[in-house]
Amino acid sequence: MEKWRVTYSLLKYSSNFDRRSNYSFTSGVRYFYGRSYIPFNKNYAVQLRYLASVASTTQRNPDFSQINMDDISYFKKILGERGVVQDEEKLDDANTDWMRKYKGSSKLMLQPRTTEEVSQILKYCNSRCLAVVPQGGNTGLVGGSVPVFDEVIINVGSMNNILSFDKVSGILVCEAGCILENLISFLDNQGFIMPLDLGAKGSCQIGGNVSTNAGGLRLIRYGSLHGSVLGLEAVLANGTVLDMLASLRKDNTGYDLKHLFIGKLTLNSFLIGYCLKEQVQILNE
Ligand SMILES: Cc1cc2nc3c(=O)[nH]c(=O)nc-3n(C[C@H](O)[C@H](O)[C@H](O)COP(=O)(O)OP(=O)(O)OC[C@H]3O[C@@H](n4cnc5c(N)ncnc54)[C@H](O)[C@@H]3O)c2cc1C
Known part of the structure; x- marks a missing residue:
């Protein structure tokens, strides 16, 4: 859309x-x-x-x-x-x-x-x-x-694939059901660090993290998910799919709608995440 x-x-x-x-x-x-x-x-x-x-x-x-x-x-x-x-x-x-x-x-x-x-x-x-x-x-x-x-x-736990990772831009695209710990290990192996870590990482999913705008242990160093999520895809209550998966960091067009879905507990629309992008920082940066 x-x-x-x-x-x-x-x-x-x-x-x-x-x-x-x-x-x-x-x-x-x-x-x-x-x-x-x-x-x-x-x-x-x-x-x-x-x-x-x-x-x-x-x-x-x-x-x-x-x-x-x-x-x-x-x-x-x-x-x-x-x-x-x-x-x-x-x-x-x-x-x-x-x-x-x-x-x-x-x-x-x-x-x-x-x-x-x-x-x-x-x-x-x-x-x-x-x-x-x-x-x-x-x-x-x-x-x-x-x-x-x-x-x-x-x-959406069955939607747990990492779709792509670009070492140059540091952009990870994954499905909402990915377990946080799996993403952390994946990035560790690539020499990168996930900007999010928390005690429940072995069970929580990135879709849940984004939905609750989880803070965690790295928030002070890397900022909140409002900064590190570059885009996401959401489905509204009536089934409409909103594709906000832009990976362009400097996107000046229109409203930055993804923020409505990050920490959406007070949001009116029902949503379910599917894909999102994580900005990751190079380890030892
Ligand atoms: C030991 C422990 C440590 C924790 N540490 C922290 C911490 O440091 N910082 C912090 O912020 N929280 C922390 N939490 C709370 C919790 O882990 C986080 O809120 C986490 O982000 C929830 O993710 P989840 O996948 O388990 O979501 P769930 O608990 O399953 O769901 C949480 C909310 O998100 C919604 N939701 C889940 N998935 C989706 C989706 N794909 N699309 C749309 N909505 C969705 C659910 O409806 C629900 O409203 C901790 C919890 C535990 C048990």
């Missing part, structure tokens, strides 16, 4: 959100982080999740549909048997957060392997009004990666 179209859609969705959101706060709650479920159809509804102190008072929004056999068949058709997880043990892990403080009751986890598959899933969920939650390595400490109720979990 061209840049001006992307800008237009985002502005449109953003103003829709302001107009139609109907969240309310339990008195006394001052903070929330907004995981928003936003199907862009006429039954548009927003469900915000509050901090643990009030999570128990949140009701499932009845406007959202429940999974049925037709949905499962559709997902199997596009992802194959392997990409549709209904195994109770696996779902139990995916429903429970790292700290074991939050637990959802999702009955379905989807594991797409391409952007196209992510797009098809979201398009379908949007049309059926099915709530979804993206999940990376599930190492987040605030319960953002697990369902609140029975949302469909979308995990």
Whole structure:
């Protein structure tokens, strides 16, 4: 999708959100982080999740549909048997957060392997009004990666390829499901250093890192991901793929939209990352 179209859609969705959101706060709650479920159809509804102190008072929004056999068949058709997880043990892990403080009751986890598959899933969920939650390595400490109720979990862990690395520019292109530690080792072997490192590196995924704008141990030296991510590809709730994978460092054209997706917990649009670029610095520089 061209840049001006992307800008237009985002502005449109953003103003829709302001107009139609109907969240309310339990008195006394001052903070929330907004995981928003936003199907862009006429039954548009927003469900915000509050901090643990009030999570128990949140009701499932009845406007959202429940999974049925037709949905499962559709997902199997596009992802194959392997990409549709209904195994109770696996779902139990995916429903429970790292700290074991939050637990959802999702009955379905989807594991797409391409952007196209992510797009098809979201398009379908949007049309059926099915709530979804993206999940990376599930190492987040605030319960953002697990369902609140029975949302469909979308995990891009199978999209874990390093697509390219250019030693001259230091630009790495990889898929959102790459485990951070694998990227660090890959770059170490090339004589480069990843600008991001954190304690959960053995499990967290770069898509999750970008989504949370993770800081980590190297932030003071190399700055935040807003500086080191050069581009990314995102899929909106309605399945639209936004290609913002430009690797040009000095890109003066239009808005720099990728920043809307880095640390997007307060962002209105639902997104799921697929590819992104990391700027890396030469070791011993
Ligand atoms: C031991 C330990 C140390 C940690 N140290 C740090 C630290 O130093 N600095 C720091 O900032 N954090 C730290 N964290 C928190 C956590 O590891 C980071 O927030 C990490 O970036 C989460 O990545 P993840 O892949 O596990 O994402 P998840 O926990 O799976 O998801 C986190 C959020 O991102 C969303 N998300 C995940 N993948 C995608 C995707 N592909 N597209 C769109 N949205 C997505 C989820 O919906 C959720 O809202 C630490 C955690 C642990 C357990």
